[in-house]
Amino acid sequence: MPNTELTPAALTDPAAPGPGHRRQAWTVTGLLVVFMMVNFADKSVLGLAADPIRRDLHLSATGFGLANSAFFLLFSLCGAMGGLLADRVRPRRLLLGMALLWSLAQLPMALGGGLSALFLSRIVLGAAEGPAFPVAQHTALGWFPDRRRNLPGALINVGITLGVVLAAPGLTWVIRHHGWRSAFAVVAVAGVVWAAAWAVLGTDRPTRSAVRGAAGRGRSGQRADLPPYRRMLATRTWIGATAGYFCTYWMIALSLVWVPSYLHDGLGYSPTAAAGLVAALWAVNGVALLGQAALTGRLLRRGVASRWARGRVGGITLLVSALGCAALTQAARGPLTVLFLLVGFGLSGAMSTIAVTVVCEVVPDGRRGGALGLMNAVVTTGGLIAPALTGHLVDTQGSTGYRHAVLLAAVLLALGGAASTALIDPARDARRLALTP
Template sequence: MDQPITQQRGEPTAIAPAPAPARARRTGLRGARLPAPVVGGTRAWMITAMLMVLMMINFADKAVLGLSATSIRAEFGISAQQYGTISSAFFLLFSVAALVVGHLSDRFSTSKVLLVLALIWSVSMLPVIGPAGFTVLLVSRIVLGAAEGPAFGVAQHALHKWFEDADRSIPTALLTIATSVGIIVGAPALSWMIVNHGWRSAFVLVAVIGLVWSALWVVIGREGPVDVHSVAARPELTRPIDRVHVPLWQILTSRTWLGCALSSFAAYWSVSLLIAWLPAFLTDDLGYSKTETGFIATLPWIVAVITLLAQGLVVQRLMHRGVSSRWARGVLPGIILLTSGICTLAFVYLPHSGFTIVLVALGLGLSGAVFAAATTVCGEIAPIGQRGVVLGAFVAVYSLAGVIAPFVAGVLVGAAESATDSGYTAVFGITGLIVICGGVLAVTMIRPERDKARLTAAGAATN
């Protein structure tokens, strides 16, 4: 039985909608006329589960290259710098695609957009099963990155159509958690496939899983009720900011949006190295076997799952108790990010011991907590009709770290190959400092209530 939506402080109460007018009714991916969906109801959680699986596939697609790195480099004679280039190539069109498709998701069905993206992911994996090499890997990763770039923002945009603002922290955290679960489940399975059936088999496996998800999404996927149609059809479902159009530049230059984007940039710097370089670091620098590496590489993701789930529960409880969004969605995640940076510096500079793996797990696992909070904040300060492009721009900025970090790591590791130092000390030392800076920015800049009021007034004046 669907529960009533809890009122957020300062926002109008939203009740599960009655059957909507014809203009607001939804259609499935096959075009069938469907009953008006319920905010936060059973269908909302079905969509959440499907989107979680999509994000699991999304990160498994990213991780498969890192898990195969040693085998690929050995087979094709790829240097550390070339591998860094391939890793960075994934993000070449990532940011541009996130912005462009985010804009399109405000105008077209998010369900159909996600279906197209998932199909492209699977197809981009297939060239690798043939005669591959540096060029084939490079091009396939560029195409994959262009299709995966918009995924997180569009999926969050689709998810936010099913929940009111005060109730988005847990589903948003779950969707972000799914990226970690994709690694926890995928890394050991893909490592086993690589060891027993060759690295190409891992690419084939993730491609097939993507195609199966796409087939299920055709049946299940549909649009949620809290979208731009609600503004016209059911004004009581919307907030004051949803009834105005705010100049986009004012949203993207607000301190809150910049704080979200920059702190997430710092976190994604850490996450991109976790995906692209941690397996190689564990194997080449710390001397673990491929099987051990597959297990150890999941530990930061387990930390991320626990942290995100705990944060989502705490934040939602704080919001319902009247704690400001600034403290719940800005200060708290910022403190977690600061802790992540400190642990990263610790595992780099403290003597290697059994405790090093704990610090690696905490340092690289805690940083992702900021994504769920920052994503929710971006949706909080954006009108419904502009949420897609605001989230797309958010992803476009923070994902630039994915272009820069793996390439810089490749240069540093490659330059140190003949030296006593492996180069990883510099790589993760820089990462720790960047993450600490991101935590400071989250704590000091993210103030959703203040900027939402200012943007609402600006939109009303413009209109």
């Protein structure tokens, strides 16, 4: 008979729900979906206003790429620190502080700042937004047992999609009619409104380790029986999930920063048509996230092992995205270009939910925030590299640089898909963590 105390669910499931648990769980999840919407609306402003910002601030493509990469200068480090901090303090306070700092970071550009203010504000915004995704996932998933985490995890990612889907046409309209600085003011106000709602309705979910209190904790306040982070980060599941998610984040960075310019300058679409295609791309991403959640949930309920239901599904999705990007580099402007764009950039986001849920299967509750934060720190280095590298390619090769950037993305997606398919096996790694001293 298997020892059920060593299964992933036993290691990571939250405490037994009390009265009103389900209602509060979905209230928190809904607020965190909106949290991620604001988060990615913040990120999308620079890409949507690329042409007027470059013109007004006299930026080359390389300079503009560096301005976007500045966002990720402290993003990864703060993401890791925020995730580790979420294992020690209430995430509710972290989320509230982050949202308020986002809004403050937008003000310099809304109020007339120049090039130096642009770089500084993006660095501060990146530092404040770095922990957003891991802390939001850690907070939301803590309300649900493992078998029910697919949907809330996917919905947090759908918040990313909705943020861009709504921001692309909405902020483009603001930019065209009121100037690009007004777009920064709009997202700043959105952050303050969310913070007010979270202050009233947001809360943390106590877990078994929290309920147990100080008993069984060491001098540092952490459970003495929890495995160290270095062992969790050495598991094949964490490595495979991180490799796949890195490729997804590379695509997210390209989608936010360069796809609008690629569609406009590289393929000749009007700014309005380009904004519509960006929105469509992210809408496909949302459909892929929800479809993945439904498929993996159904497979898990039928008894399919998570290495197949999650790991293989995520890996195959990345491989299909790689084919879409490779085909996009060979297609002329037309319906096929749109199809390959939606497949290559739209499907790859499904891996982000899978990466989070498989890591949560492996990692005990008292280490979840740190493990997700450290994963996020690694994968978001893609956001630091991709914009600057693409800007360099465009400056040195012209419109051909866009095609080479997409071809490089195809190669990375293929590698990430292969790693996810071959390495992810949460049940195996959870047992090893539980059994190895």
